[in-house]
Each structure stands twice: as C-alpha cells, then as structure tokens.
Amino acid sequence: MAEIVAVIASTHHPFYYRASTATGADRPPFADEWVRKVMAFRETLTRANPDVLVMVGSDHFHQLWLDNMPQFLVGKAPFYDANWYNEEREFGLPRMTCQGEEDLSAHLLRGGLDLGFDLAFSNELRIDHSITCPIITLRPQNDLPIVPVYTNIFAPPLPQPKRFVQLGQAIRELIESWPDDRRVAVIGTGHLSLELGGPRQFGPHGPDPEFDRKAVEWISTGDLEGCLSEVTLDSLWNPGNATHGFMDFMLMMGVAGEGRKADYTDTYDLFHTMEAYFTWYPDGGGHA
Amino acid sequence: MSKYLLDKFLFTVDRDPELVERYREQPRATVEWWEAEEAGRILGSHLDERSTWLSFDDAEREALATHDYPKLFELGAHPFLTLTLFIAMFERDYAEPLGFQLEYGQRLSGYSLPYPDIST
Numbered sequence: 001m002a003e004i005v006a007v008i009a010s011t012h013h014p015f016y017y018r019a020s021t022a023t024g025a026d027r028p029p030f031a032d033e034w035v036r037k038v039m040a041f042r043e044t045l046t047r048a049n050p051d052v053l054v055m056v057g058s059d060h061f062h063q064l065w066l067d068n069m070p071q072f073l074v075g076k077a078p079f080y081d082a083n084w085y086n087e088e089r090e091f092g093l094p095r096m097t098c099q100g101e102e103d104l105s106a107h108l109l110r111g112g113l114d115l116g117f118d119l120a121f122s123n124e125l126r127i128d129h130s131i132t133c134p135i136i137t138l139r140p141q142n143d144l145p146i147v148p149v150y151t152n153i154f155a156p157p158l159p160q161p162k163r164f165v166q167l168g169q170a171i172r173e174l175i176e177s178w179p180d181d182r183r184v185a186v187i188g189t190g191h192l193s194l195e196l197g198g199p200r201q202f203g204p205h206g207p208d209p210e211f212d213r214k215a216v217e218w219i220s221t222g223d224l225e226g227c228l229s230e231v232t233l234d235s236l237w238n239p240g241n242a243t244h245g246f247m248d249f250m251l252m253m254g255v256a257g258e259g260r261k262a263d264y265t266d267t268y269d270l271f272h273t274m275e276a277y278f279t280w281y282p283d284g285g286g287h288a
Numbered sequence: 289m290s291k292y293l294l295d296k297f298l299f300t301v302d303r304d305p306e307l308v309e310r311y312r313e314q315p316r317a318t319v320e321w322w323e324a325e326e327a328g329r330i331l332g333s334h335l336d337e338r339s340t341w342l343s344f345d346d347a348e349r350e351a352l353a354t355h356d357y358p359k360l361f362e363l364g365a366h367p368f369l370t371l372t373l374f375i376a377m378f379e380r381d382y383a384e385p386l387g388f389q390l391e392y393g394q395r396l397s398g399y400s401l402p403y404p405d406i407s408t
Contacts (some may be wrong), residue, residue, distance in 0.1 A: 086302055
C-alpha cells in the first residue's frame, strides 16, 4: 500500500514567482525574506522524498465556470497544461506541463464515489496557480507526477466546511489504500483572511489579523473541533470576501488528522494577506 | 436581473487579449456588440446551440458600458472577475505598484458588510 510521507498546506500567492526572480530596482524589499522562508519550507517536502503529489487547490474561473460548476473535481489525465493567459498577464507566471498519475486519480475517483462523495472528473484539465504556485515554491524541478483535486471555494453555493474536512479524511484513507508502494505527499493551498475586488483589498496586512492568528493556531495544533465550532459559510465573509479559501486549509487538516500538531509552522506577514506554511509528517520522521 | 450574464461578460472578455483591449477603448460599443452577438454563446458548444433568452437589464448594461466597477460590485458581479479584468485594463495607467488596486479599494470604501450577494 502507498504511504503518505508528508502533508503540506500553504498559501498560493501568485506574486511569489515574480518577486523571487526580480533583480535590481524591480526586486521588492520583502523578496529576500520571502525566498528564505520558502526555501526552508521547500526542504520539508524534499526531506520526505515523495514519488507522487496529490495537489488540492481551487480553480479561479479559468477552466471551471458558472455554466457547469463542480463542487469537488479530480483530474484524471496523463498530462496537465498549466497557467493561463491572465495569470501570465498579471503575475508573470510561466506556462508549464505537469505529468499526471492516472492510476491514483482513478483510485481516488472510484473510492471517493464509494465513500459518498459525488466527485466530478476531468480528462483534460488545465490547472492554474492554486496548484502551480506550490510546484514553483516546493518542487520547482516539476519532476513528480500529480493528481489535482479542485474544490469550489469561489462560486456560491459552496459545500459546508465540515464537508471539506471529511473529504480530506477520505483522501487520506484512499491514498493509504492505494495498492502501490510509492511515497505520496499531499499538498493543498488555501487562504487566511483575504479580500479581492472589495473595499478591504491590498491593505498593509491581511484584512483580519485576528482571524489569521486564530486560523494559524487551529491549523498548527490540528484543532478541528475549535475550527469547526467557529467557521461557517456565513462567518467566512467577515475576514474578507475571498476567505472561503480557508476551507482548503480545513481540508488539509482533515488529511493530517484531528489533533495532529504540525511538525513545521511558519508565517510571513506580507501586504494583502498573511503567508502561512505547514507540514505534517505522518510517520513522525520526514526522512526517506 | 441577470447576474450570470454580467459574470459571463467579465469572464469571456478577461480571457481574450483582443477583447480586453477593445473593451478598454470602446466600452459601450463592445458591450452592445457582445450582448447582440456573444451573450447567447454556450461556451464549448457549436454556435447553432446558442441560448435565446439571455440579456442585461438596463443597470447592468450601463455599468459595463461606463466601466463602473463600484456599481458592478453593488449589482453582485463576482468581485474576482471584476478585479482581474479591470486590473488588466487600467493598472498600466498607474506609476506606483498596486496604484490601481488601491484606488479600486478606495472607490468601494462606501460598502460595508454584508456585501451584495454574489451567488448567481
């Protein structure tokens, strides 16, 4: 059976690529510290020595659209083209191609349906920055096959927060029942407090530092009970109109497990939103 | 109200470099052309399969034709779509990094929670 060797949750700030590669006068003052933090975070995946990456993210109205919107979707393709014209335009993100892992995709789909999740699937999925940003930050050589899992945190009506947790728990169970001896890392990206296209956007900090403080505490301590007692679809509007992406962090808490403290926690208070990085090693070690 | 069509306009223009420029330079003409020719296009389908019933109401049409993004926010257009497209059109006009985004937030400063419903 497959082994989960690392569970990783982070933000997916699309400005990182441009900030980290800028030079001279174009290099923002926060870039060096940001790079230092990302390099330390990257090491937490490298030391786990994974063979396959299951990657949880949210399409940003690139391929998925209001004419036919899934709530949870698993990609099942041999390859995934990545990044879109408007991501090149605004963030300078490069075009990429990722290799797929179709057998694990099929296993997650079959097993997920049998567990009661009405998963959508796609045989031709162009992925966007919610999945490519963690490749850029954590595995820039882009040498591992992936299984993309997209969630709808974007187009109401949304699934309830507990459903994200339950899907995370199911993903863990399904990976561990995959009849394959490869080492799997699960990487998911979400948001802390965030406002996009609203009056609180692009402030000197995220729109709700108090929510961010509580959220980091919930995630780093695996406090699912405390998190679920406070977070609802309605309450998530308060910390910023894009904060429903926090539910992808809740999904990753489900993968990591109730009460599991993160083995690695870091944050970086940038303008616009708080960066947050978490790693769990299910076997306690993190060494191959 | 046809919030879906508002979002469809923003979505389809944002993903087409030529249309982004056309909407920047000729907003009213682009909105009129788009509503007449493109609103009914079912994305990913042959043109003969187009919808027959979609149209803007007057407030929606006018907000798009005047680049009035605070009004689009009020009407419940998806804020991510509006922001992304308007950055593409107007960020270039500002010398300071984030200059347009900051003005965007400022122009919406009259809004407080609860924000307009963005479900379609």
